[in-house]
Amino acid sequence: MKVKVDGEEKNVHTLWREGSNVKLIDQRILPHRFEILTLKNHRNTAEAIKIMILRGAGAIGVAAGYGMAQAALEAKDLTMNEFEEYLNESADRLRNTRPTAANLFHAIDRCLAAGSTGTVPERVEAIVAEADNIAEEDLEASQRIGEYGNTLIENGYRILTHCNAGALAFLDYGTALSPIRHAHASGKKVFVWVDETRPRCQGARLTAWEMEQEGIPYALIVDNAAGHFMLRGEVDILITGADRIAANGDVANKIGTYEKAVVAKENDIPFYVAAPRMTFDFKSRSGDEIEIEERGPEEITGMWGVDEAGEACRVEIAGEGFNVRNPAFDVTPARYVTGFITEKGIIRPPFEENLRETFGG
Numbered sequence: 001m002k003v004k005v006d007g008e009e010k011n012v013h014t015l016w017r018e019g020s021n022v023k024l025i026d027q028r029i030l031p032h033r034f035e036i037l038t039l040k041n042h043r044n045t046a047e048a049i050k051i052m053i054l055r056g057a058g059a060i061g062v063a064a065g066y067g068m069a070q071a072a073l074e075a076k077d078l079t080m081n082e083f084e085e086y087l088n089e090s091a092d093r094l095r096n097t098r099p100t101a102a103n104l105f106h107a108i109d110r111c112l113a114a115g116s117t118g119t120v121p122e123r124v125e126a127i128v129a130e131a132d133n134i135a136e137e138d139l140e141a142s143q144r145i146g147e148y149g150n151t152l153i154e155n156g157y158r159i160l161t162h163c164n165a166g167a168l169a170f171l172d173y174g175t176a177l178s179p180i181r182h183a184h185a186s187g188k189k190v191f192v193w194v195d196e197t198r199p200r201c202q203g204a205r206l207t208a209w210e211m212e213q214e215g216i217p218y219a220l221i222v223d224n225a226a227g228h229f230m231l232r233g234e235v236d237i238l239i240t241g242a243d244r245i246a247a248n249g250d251v252a253n254k255i256g257t258y259e260k261a262v263v264a265k266e267n268d269i270p271f272y273v274a275a276p277r278m279t280f281d282f283k284s285r286s287g288d289e290i291e292i293e294e295r296g297p298e299e300i301t302g303m304w305g306v307d308e309a310g311e312a313c314r315v316e317i318a319g320e321g322f323n324v325r326n327p328a329f330d331v332t333p334a335r336y337v338t339g340f341i342t343e344k345g346i347i348r349p350p351f352e353e354n355l356r357e358t359f360g361g
């Protein structure tokens with residue numbers, strides 16, 4: 001993706017691998033500062049996923065793959081038994097970071113499978129290659145999703161999106177934002193309603209920042225305003241990403257997606273979910289089987305930002321010790337979804353059959 005850093009335009013990925021190091025944009029301090037961090041081992045990478053230095057299902061999957069590559073490189077001089085033990089422990093550490101995004105588990109399983117035969121050096125090579133493949137496939141999928149999704153966007157469309165499913169959540173184009181980027185690049189006039197997305201404000205911090213970088217017209221709104229604009233006929237289409245999609249088409253995505261989907265249906269606004277194969281989990285038959293991450297109360301009781309001097313600070317909003325529930329995701333039942341924008345095309349109901357047919361479930 002193109003970013004403007006100190007007045008200069010640069011081309012960067014959300015994250016990438018350099019030998020045994022993982023480099024990534026620090027998403028905690030955007031849009032106020034743009035910094036690249038280096039993660040030197042798989043433990044650092046697991047921690048980065050856990051504390052959300054990077055986030056978004058696609059990016060989490062790529063990071064998990066790179067974490068496995070780092071673990072394999074760390075264990076390259078061990079005996080076969082030690083190597084296997086180290087790799088399994090590292091896989092568990094990476095698995096225990098965030099529970100909802102399907103991409104994380106697919107990436108770890110793929111790397112383990114790639115490294116299950118041959119000598120230790122052969123296994124290391126296969127795991128590193130598989131991690132790079134995952135990143136490459138992510139890039140290609142987001143490009144295809146953009147091309148297919150662009151066919152749904154007409155000139156003059158006003159698009160509502162929730163959270164950040166952009167170049168920061170994926171690699172380069174993103175999922176939900178990829179069709180918007182493609183529509184804008186092909187000369188269509190588009191406008192984006194950006195939900196702020198409490199509690200962590202991925203919309204306000206990240207999606208709005210991406211729109212600024214691309215020069216795509218947008219307005220940032222509080223989460224509670226989306227229904228107002230839908231009812232007034234000012235939204236033509238709702239597009240979000242997803243963290244996990246069950247075999248029946250139920251969608252886990254950032255908390256608040258369900259409400260947007262219900263209000264969209266009530267107002268005859270189509271709702272499309274943009275996601276690659278890696279986000280589908282055919283082992284979960286329905287959304288009831290998807291684990292929903294609960295995060296700490298401090299995300300709700302206060303907010304982080306910068307003060308007038310540009311220094312990072314936190315302000316408390318709720319009273320000390322107030323009781324809080326903080327689910328990070330919700331499940332939107334498939335009946336609210338108009339279609340899935342995937343790298344294989346647009347998939348429409350009946351989802352159970354059509355998803356299986358497309359991806360071989």
Ligand code: RUB
Pocket residue numbers: 055056057058059162163164165166169170174175176202240241242243253254255274275279328
């Ligand atoms: C991110 C989020 C995004 C999805 C889809 O949640 O809900 O909408 O990950 O994005 P968090 P993509 O910030 O808590 O990780 O499909 O582009 O990965």
